Amino acid sequence: MRLHRSLLTAAAVSGLLLVTACGSADQAGSGKSGGLHPPALKAPTSLGAPEGQVNLVAWAGYVEDGSNDPKVDWVTAFEKQTGCQVNAKTAATSDEMVALMKTGEYDAVSASGDASLRLIAAGDAAPVNTALVPNYADVFAGLKNKEWNSVKGVSYGIPHGRGANLLMYDKKKVTPAPDSWSAVFDKASAHSGKVTAYDSPIYLADAALYLKATEPELGITNPYALDQKQFDASVELLKAQNKHVGEYWSDYLKEISAFKSGDSVVGTSWQVIANLAKAEGAEVEAVLPKEGSTGWSDTWMVSAKAKHPTCAYKWLDWIVSPKANAQVAEYFGEAPANAKSCAETADKAHCATFHASDEAYWKNVHFWTTPIEQCLDGRTDATCVPYAKWVQAWNEIKG
Template sequence: MRLRLRAGAPAPVAAAAALVMVLAGACSGDEDVRPVGTVKAASTLGPGEGALALVTLPGYLENGGSDPRVDWVTPFQERTGCKVSWKVAKDSQEMADLLQNPSRRYDGVSAPPEVAGRLIAGDHVAPVNPDLVEGYKKLEPRLRNLLKRDDKVYGVPYVWGSNLIMYDTRAVAGAPTGRSALFDPAQAKRYSSRLIMRDSPLSIAEAALYLRGEDRKLKITDPYALTRKQLDAAAKVLAAQRPHVRAYWETPADAVSAFAGGDAVLGQVWPYQVDVLTRAGKPVQGVVPSGGVTGWMNAWMIGARGQHPSCMYQWLQWTASPDVQQQVAEWSGVAPANPQACTGDRLRAAFCSAYRVGDRDYLDKVIFAYAPSRICGGGQREDAERDCTDYAEWTQAWIKATKS
């Protein structure tokens, strides 16, 4: 639906913010291929530049083209004068490639965790000054802390979700309680060819959490910080599971279709699939797995080589506002980062409950994904006794275990 603006309400974007580009050392002489790692957070406000170039994944940016009722781009353009253009990346790898390309000058990206960490590590995104983002402090505190590095903020939370286990109550005998239902060979065999898993290297973390309880000798603590031995063990679990997997879903709709058509009866999903199928009267239930629930967050980040920093800051403020958050959540089937999207007449109470919006006890327990790094913990904490595997190694392990 069209963005609802209340009479008398202040504009979500009251002022623009400028990004101060500071080069450390001598300039290369080519502004289009300036070195990364030299951009500081904005410190002053400035006028918009009239344009904005973004990168996003499907469904996270709408201008009414998919549905005339769903449009949070046109009102932004009308209010700010910043004309938005965007590139829809087909997957997270293409998104990372676009932002890492030194000849590209994107102003911002709505990055999932496997992209965000790599962009920060490669200095392809600039720090954010949260004081210049109106509404930033209204976003969930746990989410705001996920992209902090050395007291610098590198992203503004956009949406989030968690990974659940869903089952068909008619076909599955007894509610599954943990990941053994998916990964234990004897249990997975019961529903062979009717299991589904998300098609992502980050799903390796699900197998790692299963092993954390099954094989204590592996000493797995953080499922996103795995040594070579731990990664190999998780990949072995996935390879053993593979003959029983009906499909590895890429889009949320794929998982919905599999359950709706009876092809799947048990699998890894998001709250979206549980919500959609439950409202459609399908006999499914979602389960928060024992042993720790994993999750993910998409955040808007500022491109280090962007040409329209003031418009980008206005976009950060706009997308953090409750009305925009309401639209994004409903359209994409995700939890809004701003719990105020569940106030007033915005999101339905049932939606907010299903997606755990505002449930800080739940949020505090979620193990949020980040890009695996050779530095254990993705650089968020020190672990000098271990060397971990990075996202490229996870990708290779995932392909070998599930596709080759």
């Protein structure tokens, strides 16, 4: 298994301007979908003959053809079955994905929640006709029609998989076993210099989620919808945490190494990292704290300018089919989107480990969503802080 995810690193100026725009002139109103008013694009009602190729933008590990590992290949069978040659571009960040999709050179993208709203608002992603994706019927209900992949009941993509950001700790050095994010916030001084945190502006949402539970007077209901007072409180919490952080991580190998050496003993992580760390001898455990957690849910979206729409739809149906979705979920380290994939995994415990069918578990996970000025919690009497300012604040927090 190989894991690659380095989301929301310092954004390019163009990416920041795009986020700001998406949170102002391009969006107004209220509602669960954050008041988005995308261009009036239509999903296809039928598909034509395959065009012979499809150009994809994806996270590393999502489009494997055996060239990285001969044993890992779900692309070759797709090409043989459909006649669509796959041309994949690996992107390192969501901002890169947004920029690439604006060129019109790519047919589909595996967008995370921090990118999907930007693509929808800018008219770079088209609505998706889920009836043309037969395997969509077997996608877990908890992934369908969510605020990061749909607007006003209109679907803009096919869910790929999901994962939670967990609290990982050294079982020997952190006792009693923590069940709260207080271990890295209010009680961080107990392990000062050995606390680790995810290196990304979106980590502000983790602080907001903790404040939602511990300071209810702030009125936080959605960790991605923060008015100025709520945002300032989250920033102050992370500034206080900063003096106890030994390392901010974005490279999972560095986090594993830090826990093995004892340089880190508690901090945010992913289930797959905990599994790999244990396999390498680290005495760690990972839990979903009582306050809940943030997390990710990726969505395959079709370009509004797709030159190969039929092949793009065939790819969407293929990647969410039981076997292919099982393969990519195991290789990447996440819960599959297709409920039938659990019967196809090589590791029969994979779905249990990643809580694939445990919808009660996912109700406590707040999936990454692009912060915009129109508050995503539906408030119309407040202005929320857009992502560009999250990036600025993150740089100040880290000093």
